[in-house]
Amino acid sequence: MKILVPVKRVVDYNVKVRVKSDNTGVELSNVKMSMNPFDEIAVEEAIRLKEAGNADEIIVVSIGPKAATETLRTGLAMGADRGILVDYDGETEPLAVAKVLKAIVDDEQPGLVLLGKQAIDDDCSQTGQMLAQLLGWAQGTFASKVELADGGFHVTREIDGGLETIKLAAPAIVTTDLRLNEPRYASLPNIMKAKRKPIDEKTPGDYGVDMAPRLTTLKVEEPPKREAGIKVESVAELVGKLKEKGAIA
Numbered sequence: 001m002k003i004l005v006p007v008k009r010v011v012d013y014n015v016k017v018r019v020k021s022d023n024t025g026v027e028l029s030n031v032k033m034s035m036n037p038f039d040e041i042a043v044e045e046a047i048r049l050k051e052a053g054n055a056d057e058i059i060v061v062s063i064g065p066k067a068a069t070e071t072l073r074t075g076l077a078m079g080a081d082r083g084i085l086v087d088y089d090g091e092t093e094p095l096a097v098a099k100v101l102k103a104i105v106d107d108e109q110p111g112l113v114l115l116g117k118q119a120i121d122d123d124c125s126q127t128g129q130m131l132a133q134l135l136g137w138a139q140g141t142f143a144s145k146v147e148l149a150d151g152g153f154h155v156t157r158e159i160d161g162g163l164e165t166i167k168l169a170a171p172a173i174v175t176t177d178l179r180l181n182e183p184r185y186a187s188l189p190n191i192m193k194a195k196r197k198p199i200d201e202k203t204p205g206d207y208g209v210d211m212a213p214r215l216t217t218l219k220v221e222e223p224p225k226r227e228a229g230i231k232v233e234s235v236a237e238l239v240g241k242l243k244e245k246g247a248i249a
Ligand code: AMP
Pocket: 005, 006, 007, 008, 009, 036, 038, 039, 061, 062, 063, 064, 092, 094, 097, 114, 115, 116, 117, 118, 119, 120, 122, 123, 124, 125, 126, 127, 128
């Protein structure tokens, strides 16, 4: 079985994001970029399935600028076998990404596509679901456990109030939640080896997909600053303050 893992290049999760002074977006120049953390979990899960003898090839794919090659190299250094860069310099919206991924799935015929549950830059949480719809495949989103069973997959999902285990027919789409695994760090020898692994360069046009955005961002603003809190000595004082503020009658 082949596993396809889409990996997005995003602002590193440790970076404190700053809004551009003209409110058109967030500052991306001179900002550390990394693989979307949920996609690292997806790469790790794919490698574990391969190590357990359940997969024979892992392909990482990124739709983004040339610099997204670094993101692919990170996946290759962790243990993926080859990469596909779909070169596009601009905002990538979930529907366009899902259409490109569908075309790649048609070419590569993977048994499983493992995506992150969401990209931490746009927080859309839509791409896996849209891809499942375009392909007509079963989907298991927000997975905290993935097992091969009954010729398909058993996926345990994190849902409001608990866990749900579902059975998916193969081929399928799975999106990863935080508790699925802890991704490995790439070792130095593997980073060196990854430099020799193949990365195919494509364009959205090769897949017949128009990446033009369908959404217009009107304005990006900082969240309102929170007022400093105060300490109260007693419950009676707390109730008094809440009454003063009109929070309770
Ligand atoms: P989103 O729907 O934008 O929250 O993204 C969900 C998942 O879709 C991500 O965790 C990635 O696995 C995948 N994805 C989204 N955008 C891209 C992209 N430009 N390139 C590769 N994978 C992507």
